[in-house]
Amino acid sequence: MERKWWTLLAVSVATFMLLLDITVVNVALPSIRADLGASFTDLQWVFDAYTLTLAALVLTAGSLADRLGRRKMFAIGLVVFSVASFLCAVAPDPAFLNGSRAVQGVGGAIMFAVSLALIAQEFTAGRERGAAMGVYGATIGIAVAVGPLIGGALTDALGWESIFYLNVPIGAAALVVTFVKLRESRDPNATRVDWPGVALFSASLFLLVLALVRGNAEGWTSALILGLFAASAVLMAGFVAVELRVADPMLPLGLFRRRAFTGVQLAAFAVSASLFALFLYLTLYLQNYLGLSPFQAGLRYLPITVLSFLIAPVAGLLLSRVQARLMLGVGLAMVGVGLLLMGGIQPDDSWTALLAGFLIGGAGVGLINPVIADVAVSVVPKERSGMAAGINDTFRQVGIAVGIAVWGAVLVARGTDRFTELAGPVAAGAPAHELVEAASSGSLGQALAAVPVPARQVLTVAARDGFLSGLNLVLFLGALVSLVGAALALWLVRENEIERSA
Structure with a gap:
């Protein structure tokens, strides 16, 4: 097999591992909360500890890779990520887990920063690179598709720790391929960090x-x-x-004078801050509100993930035929419409209330993932592809980290108002925002254990309805973010700034 295909395989395996870890963790959160006694804030930090270090270091990792060697840095990232995954698995408390997740983010930053640059150096611009990006996008789709199922099955059968142990053999296999088959490369003009x-x-x-x-x-x-x-x-x-x-x-601000460069960064931020950040709160709804098991929740995610997987390779093939701005605009608009359809959940609804939104949103994600990956490295000179990939991944991870934090704050604030409105005099003296957080994280029963039964029933209904009210609001706001991203992509991204031939 040619070296370029080994490169694509190694990058895809590493990307699969990174994204699998995110989607797997989603459905394991309630089990982590129960075993480690984690709070609502702790659950937010399970994601944000990872995405913060990833977002903060991915640009530096890209610069180091351009200078020290992309294959070498990619291998270092695999080792750090795999060791940190083992530490996550043996975590005795939330603080240790979130610290290990931060170390995972360091390894993830290195791999993310280098992955697209490794593909760009092996595949010529145009149809060939578009096909490679289609495979890359399909890998993202597979990870998203099977992640909730694998996470649910492992959590139910072996415990949440097994989802982190899984990364160790995958990382070892990718490391072997990296050393045996990949070509070393660096930017001859790279400078200091x-x-x-x-x-x-x-x-x-x-x-x-x-x-x-x-x-x-x-x-x-x-x-x-x-x-x-x-x-x-x-x-x-x-x-x-x-x-x-x-x-x-670290971040050459002059690059943002290129409209297409700015547009693709905003598109990456928009999809990450909307749908990807909201997966955390949708999972809490499926498991803690509807009472589904981790595996049952994983099954419910199949519509959104399977469509993403099926459409990504088709989008990769369309890259050389359809303008990138149209694909980005349509894809982000579909994500926005999907989130609007997910909203408006009522207390007696089942998970099928999300189905239409899952289908449209999944199709939109499948359409835009390969386009973002391709345009991100095709609007700068080839020798700066490492930096370009790092900037794009920074916008992705900042979108997730800030999105999770913002939506969590809005959800609890709106939920607290709704709780106070419904509970009335019974709510006097009750820690409203803490009870809404408890309803979100699945610990409402423990939080109300000492409350008299009549008041407990009123407070339970108010807290659960408060969570639902907050969830509906953040789904609507997430849709607005995605739709604004679609408009900006259509306005800013221009085909004449994208390299389409060798």
Whole structure:
């Protein structure tokens, strides 16, 4: 088999492992909460600890790969990710688990930053690269499709720890292929790493997400939350100032003068901040509100995931025939419509209320994933593909991290208002936002164990309805984000800025 196909195989296996880990964790969250005593905030950090480190370091990883060697860095990422997965599996408490998830993000950052660059260096621009991106997109579809099923089956049969143990043999196999079959490459013009930019960007993003996650508990006008927002803004302003002045910036702001480059980053952010970030709260609905087991919840995700898997390779083949902006615009619009159809859930609805939205949203994801991957590395010179891939992955992961934090804050705030409205006098003295969080995370029974039975029934109904009200609101807002992303992609992405021939 030719080297380029071995490269595509190694990258696809690594991508499969990364995405499988995310989708598998989704359905295991209630089991993690029960075994480790995790709170609603802890469950948010299971995702955000991973995505924060990934988003903060992926650009640095791309720069290091261009300088030190892409194959070498890819192998390092596989090792770090696999070891961190083992640490997640043996975690004794939520803090250890989330710390291990942060280390996973370091390995994930390295692999994400290098994966698209490895494909771009082996496949010539045009139809050949489009076909490779179709395979890459199909891999994403497979991981999303089988992730909930594998996660549900493993969690039900062997416990949630097994979902992390699974990464160890997969990572070992990908490592062997990397060393035996892949070609080393680097940017001959690569320069030093922008460490001040890394520090400022990482700190700003961390403080922003921390403020969003803690806002409901501490109070949005409290000195702590306002201070976190202010510090995040100051650090981000410092980051921009450094990037404009430093000789070798982590994020070359001049690239954003290319409309297509800006458009594809906004498209990646939009789909990540909308549908992908909302998967966490949809899973909590399926398991903690409807009472489905992890495997049953995984089965319910099949419509959205199978369609994504089937459409991704077709989208890859269409890349050389259909304008990228049309595919991005249509795909993001479909995701937005899908989320609108998922909203409006009523207390007596079953999971089938989500079905139409799952089908349309899944088709939209399948359409845009290969397009984003291809355009991200085709709007810059080939030797800068590592940096371009890193920037795109940064926008993806920032979208997920910020999306999870924002939607969680909105869900609990809206749910608290609804709880107070429904519970009336019974709610006096009750920790409203804590009960809505408990309804979300599946620990409402424990939270109300000491409350007298008549009041417990009223508070239970109010808290569950509050969660549902919050979920409907964030689904609507997520749809708006996706639809705005569709409009921006149609406006900004232009075919004449995309490399379509060798």
